[in-house]
Structures are given as structure tokens and as C-alpha cells.
Amino acid sequence: MxxxxxxxxxxxxxxxxxxxxxxxxxxxxxxxxxxxxxxxxxxxxxxxxxxxxxxxxxxxxxxxxxxxxxxxxxxxxxxxxxxxxxxxxxxxxxxxxxxxxxxxxxxxxxxLVPEDQAKAKSASVVLNSDVNTFEVSASSEGVSVDTTDLAQAAARAASTLSPTTVDLAYVNTAPAVSDADAQAVADTANQWIAQDVTITNADGTEFYSADTATKASWVVVTENLDAAPTLSIDSEQVAEWVSTQAATANIEPVIGQRNVNSSGQVVATSVEAVAGQTVNNAETITTAITESLSSGEAYSGTFEMTTGEEQWEEREIADGAEDLAYQAAEGEKWIDINLSAKTVTSYEGATVVRGPVTIVDGAAATPTVTGTYHVYLQYETQTMRGQNADGTDYETENVPWISYFYEGYALHGAPWWSSWGFSASHGCLNMPVDEAKWIYDWAEIGTTVVSHY
Structure with a gap:
């Protein structure tokens, strides 16, 4: 018990x-x-x-x-x-x-060494960013305390769980890292950044090379208490640079645009499709660059690409529109300005709904623009102002039925003309008033306008 x-x-x-x-x-x-x-x-x-x-x-x-x-x-x-x-x-x-x-x-x-006593300083390796070169910060002798007795006293107090005493003396101490030791490390770092680092794009037409400042930023110098500094390459910094170059090498996709007829046949291509390409070996290149520089060797590599599929947008046009100045969809409103014939014709799809109407276009010194545009602004009447070819100003009041399609270019009524079919305007399409009103009433904001010879 x-x-x-x-x-x-x-x-x-x-x-x-x-x-x-x-x-x-x-x-x-x-x-x-x-x-x-x-x-x-x-x-x-x-x-x-x-x-x-x-x-x-x-x-x-x-x-x-x-x-x-x-x-x-x-x-x-x-x-x-x-x-x-x-x-x-x-x-x-x-x-x-x-x-x-x-x-x-x-x-x-x-x-424990007083501020007025010089302390031993080990040589270190620093980057001189002005010249992108690793240099030595010189060592110096000084006064220090031998930590051996202090460490033993700490161990004694810890093992006995009781206070203890130690007598210490200042000693003249040589630096733990000499200038020569640090210089050897600096020389190695400089040899690393002297190596070429070049990546080529997939088709060999572009080259991406790291400059000295960039390579120097990749080198990490780690100081040690009682030994020469050590060197390493910061792979994250390398990866950031490789990623930036890869973004430049990537090819953004372009969605192609083409017109097809009612049978699905392609009749015109307005934008060619471009398949996107993306770098797929950036991580492998980062590792290779890190390993090469760490061995003091140059690096040369090539981006490998993953190619996507071509993409297209197809627009069905009206039957018969393939031979017109603008290939409109069935029923789509658009205005044809034929500067050679000096006419304006209104269409819905491939069907003429008005015209051709003979007009007065821009004079030789102030020609009408060519291209594909859209009606963006309309006025029943407006005072129109601008400059003549010689730089003088003009002002015309009460201009009727205005349909602007590009900057100051418009289709509008011109009651001051009694005949048509010649070039004399400041660039606008001068029309009979009733025809300009018809355009004004029929066209909508966004209606396509094609001006051509």
C-alpha cells in the first residue's frame, strides 16, 4: 500500500x-x-x-x-x-x-568597445553604380573584445543558473576579412557581370540583351562575420527581366475580318487574322541564366512560343454588294460619294434608293476627303465658317440640311448653285436643297459614308 x-x-x-x-x-x-x-x-x-x-x-x-x-x-x-x-x-x-x-x-x-576606440573593420564588397563595377571597401585594424571568454562565461551562467563574473581585456584585432580576400570576391562578381546574356526571339529577328547595370542588380553579396563575402544570383530579379523581354517577344492575336456572301463564300478580307504567340519557356531560361552566371559563363538562348489559333469575324453582305465601293449588309444604309462622277448615291445593301445625284465637290485647292466615314452630326440649318485656300476667312449663313461625316466635311444643301457636276466647294458636298433634305431625313447617326474616285 x-x-x-x-x-x-x-x-x-x-x-x-x-x-x-x-x-x-x-x-x-x-x-x-x-x-x-x-x-x-x-x-x-x-x-x-x-x-x-x-x-x-x-x-x-x-x-x-x-x-x-x-x-x-x-x-x-x-x-x-x-x-x-x-x-x-x-x-x-x-x-x-x-x-x-x-x-x-x-x-x-x-x-563593449568605447566609441572613441577604433573597431576592427572587415573588408567588404560594394557595387559602384556609377561605373557598374564591384569594388572593395577597405578593411582596418582596431580594438575588440575576445568573445571566447565571454561565451564561456555565458555558458557557465546558463548551466549553473547562477550569476558569474568574467575579466575581459581589449586586444588589437586584425580584420576578419582582408582586402585581398574581398578583392577576390569583387573580381568574381565583375567577371560574372562581364558575361553576355542574350535571348533571341523564335524567328531570330530580335535580340534581347541584358546590360551591365541590369546584370549587376542580379548579383547578391552576402557579408559574413568571420569569412569573405559570398556571391549568388537573385533568380527572382532574373525572372523579372526575362518576363519583361518575353512580353516584348509575345505576338498579340489579331481577329481577322472578312466579308462573305449569302453562300458563305469570302468576297473580301478587310483585316488579316494573326495567330497569337506566347513565350512558353521563360522559367527554363531564367534557371539557365542563373546557373550560367553563377558559373561565370555567358548565356545565349531562344524563346520558344506557343501559337494559338487564328480567329475570324465574318460579316455577311448583300448579294451584289461585292462589286460596290462599300460591301454593305442586306438592308444596311450607306452613302456613296463618287468624286470622279461627281455624284452622291444612297443605298440600302446593294439596292439604290436615291440617286445618283449630281453634286459640287471640293475645288482643287480644297479637295473633298476620301475614305470610309460615318455620319456623326446633323443640323437643319447652320452658319458655316472656315478658311479659303488663300487663308482668308469665309462665312455662309443659313446653310440647310447638313450631315457631317468627317471633321468639317458634310453633305448639305447649296441654294447658291443653279448647276452641278463640277468642283468648287471648300471640301463639302454641295447638293440641291431637296436632295440634301432627303439625305438629312433618311440618314441616321452612324450611317456609313464612302468617298472615292
């Missing part, structure tokens, strides 16, 4: 004879052990004497005590019933679980 009571009592607490760094923790729960270790860890400072005077915590010195892991080790002595009875035969001092960070220790030790 006594043995059972003993085993049951120590099921959740540390067994007899258990100590951590000399502190008896028998009978404590895991949480109590953790708190006890943390309390002692806070008091486990390192007093520094000698050339420098300070009191540092373990955290200052980059040493961390893992109270949780240490408590688990203490509790493991009574993990099962047999272990609890074995514990009666002898004690055990549990080692404190710690970790250290040399960089933090080095930084703290550097801070």
Missing part, C-alpha cells in the same frame, strides 16, 4: 533526488519546474570586469535557456512506475537545455 501511494504521489511531480543545476526540484510539477528555471535564468547574469565594465543578461549574450525542455528532462525520471522506484536508489542533476547565437554575442562584445 505504501509503495502504491508513493508511485501515485510522484505520477505528476518530479521524483526524489532530482535537481536542475544543483536546485532540488523533487515534488514539483512540470509547470513549477519551468517557473523555477525561468526565475533563476533571469538572475543568471554575467558581470564583466577589466577593460570593460558591464552586467549582461543571458539574452544580451545570445544565450537562451529552454525551460520547457529542461523541465521535460527532469520529469522523465518518473515517467513510469518502475522509474519512480529506481529514483529512490540515487539522485540525478538535470543539465540545463540551452542554445546560443554567435551573432548576438559578437554584436554585444562590439558594443
Amino acid at each position: 505504501g509503495g502504491y501511494a508513493y508511485a501515485e504521489h510522484y505520477a505528476d511531480v518530479a521524483v526524489p533526488g532530482t535537481t536542475v543545476a544543483g536546485t532540488d526540484v523533487a515534488g514539483m510539477s512540470r509547470d513549477e519546474i519551468v517557473k523555477a528555471i525561468e526565475a533563476k535564468a533571469d538572475a543568471a547574469t554575467v558581470t564583466i570586469t577589466g577593460d570593460a565594465e558591464a552586467t549582461a543578461s543571458l539574452t544580451d549574450l545570445g544565450t537562451t535557456i529552454n525551460a520547457e525542455a529542461t523541465a521535460d528532462a527532469a520529469m522523465s525520471r518518473g515517467a513510469d512506475v518502475i522509474d519512480r522506484f529506481k529514483a529512490l536508489l540515487g539522485g540525478a542533476d538535470i543539465e540545463v537545455v540551452t542554445a546560443s547565437d554567435d551573432a548576438v554575442l559578437e554584436d554585444y562584445a562590439s558594443g
Whole structure:
């Protein structure tokens, strides 16, 4: 019964004879052990004497005590019933679980050197962006603190969970990285960026080359505490550059446009279709460039393309419209301006609904424009103003039935003419008033207007 009571009592607490760094923790729960270790860890400072005077915590010195892991080790002595009875035969001092960070220790030790004392400076490698060359920032000797004794003192305080003292002296220190060591790294970096990096488009007509400044931006120099800097290529920067070049090499698709008759036969192509092409090996090229430069070798590669399908938009036109100046759809309104014949004819599809009407077009010095346009503005009457061919201004009041189709060019009534079929206007199509009114009433905003010889 006594043995059972003993085993049951120590099921959740540390067994007899258990100590951590000399502190008896028998009978404590895991949480109590953790708190006890943390309390002692806070008091486990390192007093520094000698050339420098300070009191540092373990955290200052980059040493961390893992109270949780240490408590688990203490509790493991009574993990099962047999272990609890074995514990009666002898004690055990549990080692404190710690970790250290040399960089933090080095930084703290550097801070012990007064500002008026020169500190040792390692040579470093920097990019001179003005000339796109990697250069050496020179090293220098100085005063420092030997971190060996300081590290040992921190380890001692952590393992004993008690304060300790260390005597430190300033020492003259050579830089960890010499100018020669850094220069070797700089030379390698410069050799990397001197290599050509060129990508060719799929048909060999375009070349994309990285300039020196771009390649220099890809090189990453990583400084080390006690060794020469190391070099690497930033693949993300390379990928960004490759992506930019690929976007230039890509061919945007163009949707073709063609007219077909009622039988589905193509009678005219207004826009040729272009199949889109997209670079499909940018990632492979990025990896290859990174590997080549990291080996000090030039790179030459070619974009590979994925080609899409041609796309077309087809527009069915009216039967008979294929031979007209404009291939209109069945029933589509449009206006034909034949400058050679000096006529205006109105169509719906391929069917003439008005005309041809003889008109007066632009004079030789102020010709009527040619091309395909659309009615965009109409006035029943308007005062029209502009310039003559000699630069003088003109003004005509009460011009009737105006249908503008391009800038200041319009079809309109011209009551001042009594005959037709010659060239004399400022560029507009002068028409008999009743014909201009018919156009005004019949045409809609957006109606196609084709002017041609």
C-alpha cells in the first residue's frame, strides 16, 4: 500500500533526488519546474570586469535557456512506475537545455568597445553604380573584445543558473576579412557581370540583351562575420527581366475580318487574322541564366512560343454588294460619294434608293476627303465658317440640311448653285436643297459614308 501511494504521489511531480543545476526540484510539477528555471535564468547574469565594465543578461549574450525542455528532462525520471522506484536508489542533476547565437554575442562584445576606440573593420564588397563595377571597401585594424571568454562565461551562467563574473581585456584585432580576400570576391562578381546574356526571339529577328547595370542588380553579396563575402544570383530579379523581354517577344492575336456572301463564300478580307504567340519557356531560361552566371559563363538562348489559333469575324453582305465601293449588309444604309462622277448615291445593301445625284465637290485647292466615314452630326440649318485656300476667312449663313461625316466635311444643301457636276466647294458636298433634305431625313447617326474616285 505504501509503495502504491508513493508511485501515485510522484505520477505528476518530479521524483526524489532530482535537481536542475544543483536546485532540488523533487515534488514539483512540470509547470513549477519551468517557473523555477525561468526565475533563476533571469538572475543568471554575467558581470564583466577589466577593460570593460558591464552586467549582461543571458539574452544580451545570445544565450537562451529552454525551460520547457529542461523541465521535460527532469520529469522523465518518473515517467513510469518502475522509474519512480529506481529514483529512490540515487539522485540525478538535470543539465540545463540551452542554445546560443554567435551573432548576438559578437554584436554585444562590439558594443563593449568605447566609441572613441577604433573597431576592427572587415573588408567588404560594394557595387559602384556609377561605373557598374564591384569594388572593395577597405578593411582596418582596431580594438575588440575576445568573445571566447565571454561565451564561456555565458555558458557557465546558463548551466549553473547562477550569476558569474568574467575579466575581459581589449586586444588589437586584425580584420576578419582582408582586402585581398574581398578583392577576390569583387573580381568574381565583375567577371560574372562581364558575361553576355542574350535571348533571341523564335524567328531570330530580335535580340534581347541584358546590360551591365541590369546584370549587376542580379548579383547578391552576402557579408559574413568571420569569412569573405559570398556571391549568388537573385533568380527572382532574373525572372523579372526575362518576363519583361518575353512580353516584348509575345505576338498579340489579331481577329481577322472578312466579308462573305449569302453562300458563305469570302468576297473580301478587310483585316488579316494573326495567330497569337506566347513565350512558353521563360522559367527554363531564367534557371539557365542563373546557373550560367553563377558559373561565370555567358548565356545565349531562344524563346520558344506557343501559337494559338487564328480567329475570324465574318460579316455577311448583300448579294451584289461585292462589286460596290462599300460591301454593305442586306438592308444596311450607306452613302456613296463618287468624286470622279461627281455624284452622291444612297443605298440600302446593294439596292439604290436615291440617286445618283449630281453634286459640287471640293475645288482643287480644297479637295473633298476620301475614305470610309460615318455620319456623326446633323443640323437643319447652320452658319458655316472656315478658311479659303488663300487663308482668308469665309462665312455662309443659313446653310440647310447638313450631315457631317468627317471633321468639317458634310453633305448639305447649296441654294447658291443653279448647276452641278463640277468642283468648287471648300471640301463639302454641295447638293440641291431637296436632295440634301432627303439625305438629312433618311440618314441616321452612324450611317456609313464612302468617298472615292
